[in-house]
Amino acid sequence: MKKFLSRFLGPGALSFPTWGYMVFFFAIPVAMVIWYSFGFKPDQFTTHSMEQLSFDRYAEAVGPTFLSVFTATLRISIVGTIACLLISVPFAYWLAVKVPPKRRGLLLALVLVPFWTNFLVRTLGWQIILSPDGFVSEAMQSMGLLAVPLDLLYSRAAVQIGVIYNYLPLMILPLFVAMDSAGAALREASSDLGAGKFKTFFHVTLPLAAPGVISGCLLVFIPLTGDYITASVLGGANGTMIGQLVANQFQNAQNWALGSAMAVVLMLFTLGVVLIAALLGLALRATIHRVGRVQVRPGPGRSTALTNPVAGASADPAAERGQPLAVGARTAGPPNSEAPPPAGTPSPAAKNPGGHRG
Incomplete structure (x- = not known):
């Protein structure tokens, strides 16, 4: 009984609230x-x-x-995820590498400002901006770019703009953490070895930030496929997404069975995406680990002696010719260095113990 209580009330008991939350608010629903x-x-x-x-x-x-709406949802989700990635990569790199540490906190706070407001409220803000009498239409008309008002509201383009705006911070944060944790030492080493900025970014920084890229894509893609608020507010009948279709079965049609079946299909698709991302992550990790390992495999007749990076020649001519070094032999030194006397030859101090010239 004491052993059971010690295990039950041990350090693992700290995870019980989390497990309880996951069971009652995720597994059971x-x-x-x-x-x-x-x-x-x-x-x-x-x-x-x-x-x-x-x-x-x-x-x-x-x-x-369902298949038609699902195809449209998949297209909006993929385009939105790619757009968020393309916008977030340069911004996260600039924030992690170029911005001084004292200013990063302020910029990160500005990135998180949209999350301080309600999701529905900030989506309704875009409804005002994209309307025919909104800021975008009036600005383009004042510059002479449009002769008639631009009506982007209640279209798939409006839904695409809305989802990019709403989910962009979820891509920036993991990318920033991944690029910031990579450190500056590897980038400096790459620069010292002659690599340019673009080569360093694509061969050093971006591969190290790959876990952040995968995490950001999942954080954006998964909730985006089930989003129905953005589609309802900005898309109307022309921008219907699968989440809106599922919500309509529960709220308006009162067909819980059909809505549940649609939700299960959506969950299975999302689970498949997560499994594919996990496999890609494992493959990427194995590739980085394999490329990062340095193996010295001397060819026939050659040794594993270190190479002088400046002169490009081996530090030991005998080793370069594949000949073994004799015990006590010296490596190549300056041109004027004297060779050591043969074994058994008395030293000058032994010949002249008094230290006087003969």
């Missing part, structure tokens, strides 16, 4: 969604029924409408 996906909607006034379990809702979920 997901299990309920999966369970409801096997039911059906019996009538207009009932949300679901579990009397007859079947896979019919999955057949309805992957119908033409």
Whole structure:
């Protein structure tokens, strides 16, 4: 009993709140969604029924409408993730390498400013900007670029702009952490060895920041595929995403079984993306580890003597010719250095103990 209590109340007990949160607010809701996906909607006034379990809702979920919306969602998610990556990489590099440490805190706070406001509020702000009477349209008309008002609202372009704005900080932060943890020593070593700035970035900094790239892409892509607020506010009927379709089944159609089946399909797709990203991460890690290892494999007739990086010649001519060094032999030295006397020859001090000239 004491052993059980010691294990139960040991250091592992500190993780119980986290496990409890994951079980009650993640595992149980997901299990309920999966369970409801096997039911059906019996009538207009009932949300679901579990009397007859079947896979019919999955057949309805992957119908033409779902596949069309799913394709549009996938396109918006991929374009949004790539756009966030292209914007975040130079900014994170500049923030981690060029900006002094005293100013990084202020800039990171500015990056996090959008998260201090509600997701819906900042999305509604873009509705004002992208409207025909908004800032973008009036600015382009005042510069003579447009003769008529620009109407970007309620389109897929508006949804694309909104998701990039909402999820950009989730890409910047892991990239900044990865590039900042790489350190300046490797970049300085690459520069000392003759590599330029671009070569150092693509061959040193970016490979070391690859875990941050993968983490940022997952942090952006996964919630973006299930986003429905941005699509509802900025896209309307022309920018429907899969998250909006699932929410519509639960809220408006009151068909919990079909909505659950759509949600399960979306979760399976997201799980597949995570597994692919994990495999890519393992492959990238193995590649970096293999490239980073230095193996000295001398060829036939050659030794593993170090090479003088300045002269480009071996530090030992005998080793360069593949001949073994004799015990007590000296390596190549300055031209005027004297060779050591043969073994058994008395030293000058032994010949003249008094130290006087003969």
